[in-house]
Amino acid sequence: MSDDDKKQFEPRIVAFFCNWCTYTAADLAGTARMTYSPNVRVIRIMCSGRLDPQFILKAFREGADGVLIGGCHPGDCHYQEGNYKALRRFTLLKRFLNMMGIEKERIRLEWIAASEGDKVQKVINEMTEQVRKLGPLKLEPVSQLRPEENSVPLAEAVAVIEGGAS
């Protein structure tokens, strides 16, 4: 067993927190000095309704082992209904990810109010351990080969077309 295996796997989780509730709650957890696992990295959006499912898959593709989404409790969205739209998309996304074999613990939607700093702590700690047990998400690598990597510049190619065979 290599040294890497002996060291514990540290999951890396990307979180999308809505400005008015969850992000504020995370700030509150900080002000109250509630410590929690360092594995979650927060991206701030104004509303959980901004969350495009493309972002979630992008996070996985870039190397995240889990994605956490935080929004306001139903009925309390600062923008009235954004969190309901997030719920609609998440409901369908869950089923899609299940069909694609991604373990359900890797994606989590939590409603966290601005005063619930303790919930932020609890959810982050919980999710970190759950994802740790699952191990790293290693998606099959794939690259989109850019045409710049082609050796023949466009002008030359056009010249060939115009001039016929060289």
Added chain:
Amino acid sequence: MSTANTPSPNGKPKIGVYVCHCGINIAGRVDVQATVEFAKTLPNVTVATEYKFMCSDPGQEMIQKDLKDGLVDRVVVASCSPLMHEATFRRAMMAADANPFLFQMANIREHVSWVTLDKDAATEKAKALIAAAVKRIVLHRPLEKTRVPVNSDALVVGGGIAGIHAALTLADAGRKVYLVEREPTIGGHMAKFDKTFPTLDCSACILTPKMSAVRAHPNITLWTYSEVAEVEGFVGNFQVKVKRKPRYIKEDLCVGCYECVEACVFKKGIVKDEFNVGLSKRRPIYIPFPQATPLVAVIDPETCVQIKRNKCKKPCVDACERDAIDFDQKEEIKEIDVGAIILATGFKTFDAGRISRYGYGKYPNIFTSLEVERMVNAAGPTTGEVLLKNGEKPKAVGIVHCVGSRDCKTNAYCSRVCCMYSLKLAHLIKERTGAEVYNFYIDMRTPGKGYEEFYEKLLKENVHFIRGRVAEISDWATIPEEEGKLVIRAEDTLVGAVRRIPVDMVVLSVGMEPHEDVDEVRRVFNVSCSHEGWFLERHPKLAPVSTFTDGVFLAGACQGPKDIPDCVAQAGAAAAEALVLIDRGYVELEPNTAYVQEEFCSGCKICLGLCPYGAISFNDEKNISSVNGALCKGCGTCVAACPSGALQQNLFTDEQILQEIEGVISYV
């Protein structure tokens, strides 16, 4: 297919990364030097440095100098939460003639140093957040806050003491105010009281001068018997439709002489009088109470024979010397434009019938506190006497506190005023009847100025206080002394025994509740309610009179149970905040709004129905959607739904967030 590599519109960006120590708040846990070294390795970073307190003047000057010297054109500050200092640094950038939106913060204090035990892990996390900000800021574009002018008129909804005070304050400041009240008269609940605690001054004596002032004020347009039907627009520019219900009396002609009321074919009251809380009956044509403002009669279309069946001799018309009665009067819709709205719609009392074991509605002499208020009022149904249903004075009265308050089965909250008014009623009942008065309480809540002293006074007046929540009120006698009485059963917790107290009359101190239709009302004004139904303030401590809807303010009991002093204080506060808005003359809109890239919009219309603010409309000429930047609040819900990425949000474009994702996970 990825558009992540769209070049920065300013040419090659020059990013400055400033990492704050925040004393030892950050530096005590995060290796600041290491993060600075790391920042230097990131693409497009031209300056990476650190300082003890970035938010201080020297810290801000550091940034300003680099901007002015052309070393950087975009700024990342890794320090506390943006909710703390984003505005500070944006202002610093503006002062250096740089666009404040070419700025991003990495929260490495609240989200890293304060919550992470392990120093290495904290440093790694800080690096990741800095990388995210650096990647993202490349795609920021200069943005401007737009200014929209503000209409200087105001609307106050609700004519109770809070609404009255707010309207007078605004009117005295020289602003035109529309005061809209649902009932035929202003005055609210306070007009129904006899005396107010703790001073026991006469409610009408302190209220009616204010009501007259409203009527007389040249700046106040008073519309009673009216409701707000629709509100459109946004802060500073509201278009409001007010529905004026027909009184069938011409308001400008009626002088309130009562002749029509006396002349009515019904010589006695036929329908429960709302003002007297159902304790008496009124005629179809009526004036709510002698000091009603405006002092104008009203005809109730449900009970008036003429309106219902067109079959009346109409003696009221004959009696009116001013020819003010008009059976053809119709509902009118008034359209007004205002800049600020104050909601002062008040409360309703808890329906005591919901607690069946208290026997309200079952036994005749059980009254709510509001009914007793009307009784003790000299202008009320019993001309100020406290009487049982059989007309006699009670010899023993029980006052039950916390009916519909502090009760997990009905309302969990404390209604704040009931202890004080229960003491007041105890005093008044004792004064008017000489009866034995028993107050059944859980705690005595008397926190205001003069309140505890009022309680002391009552203690000396021979009123009995039993500390125990009443379990049951019934007429089942177990001993001869209880025959024909109402028996109140409660555990006297100070004595440690269950007691049965026989009384002639019970007063249920009902709590305060939001109005029945508060859910509909809140939608008209686009405000939220807490889960009990009180209008939701922007912040319980720091912003109790504003809401999350800019331009709509709250005053009085509609925001939560409170007494008259607090209602008046809040009304003044709401008027002041409305004045801030009106006097400034403009509103600055945050630029993080959505916009449509017209060349990509196919007109699929998926976005239209998603906006709760109606900010998206369809342009029939161009056949595409378009966003009203003044209505858009910047949630981004439509952007996530747009199937072609034509809709984007300033400061939160797809590209920016995708770069942030790349930054936060692919470097560290």
Added chain:
Amino acid sequence: MSKPKVAFYWCASCGGCEEAVIDLGPDILKVVEAVDIVFWPVALDFKRSDVENLADGELAVSFINGAIRSSEQSEMVELLRRKSGLVVAFGSCAHTGGIPGLANLFDRKAMFDEVYFNLPSVVNDKKTVPQEEYEAPEGTLTLPNLWNTVKTLDQVIPVDYYLPGCPPPVNLIAEAVTKIVKGELPPKGSILAPDIALCDECPRKETKPEKMSQKEFKRPHEIMIDPEKCLLAQGLLCLGPVTRKGCGAACTTANMPCTGCMGPVSNVIDFGMKALSAVASLADSNDEEEIEKILSKIVDPVGTFYRYSLPASLLHRYYQPAAQGGK
């Protein structure tokens, strides 16, 4: 002056793209006049060695359709890339993976087990499976290696242009060939189709209501589809709003909802996720249970939203923690 040399090749495909070229009709004679087709397995009898014998870059353009999922296909496209000035990914399979891309829900073992062992009509007592090498008396016979994962063309070789569509609409093919022949090409990496979604050219666009949200989604066989009204507004899962136009709204005109074969517009990085987001946003409810119920009508989210684009998606394939992957 000799004519520019052009090649057509097919990988994991159905042959529809070849048909589309034939659909040029009489215009194909113009094509033949303008260019010299030196390699087209379905139509002309040139061999791989003919391509190998060309100089590097001697081929002006190669039009390659089909997804890549075998060693033979990858070798051929690498060969063609070396020999070509320009490579055009022709059709949905080459562009985003196409229908064959749905095989990314499985892996090679799962497919072989199903096809060679588990199907009810298969009789295979000896458990025979294809071998890559087989010693026959005549010599060693070889078969291409079948990959676990289907890839798009640009995940194997650099691609200069894309002609989307299943198959690409004839008018877009004609336009593309004309542009190439005239040398009037957009920047490399471009998709040779308009950059706006189908609703823009759909004849039903005028009938779109203001409220597009649905209490119930419908599948095409469940209702009498109104031939005039917007299909999405009728509750059908029409992916027109997500899909590039250029096909003349062929399917919606024929009373069938768009299935997304032309791929996404340029602002979108993952077709299926955008389609999922748009459709889910239309579920007309704020109640968790009701939302589940409305969305459960979409019985196959992968097939519905990634019908043509699973290999091009961010997830690329069904995730297996201990994935074999690759060749």
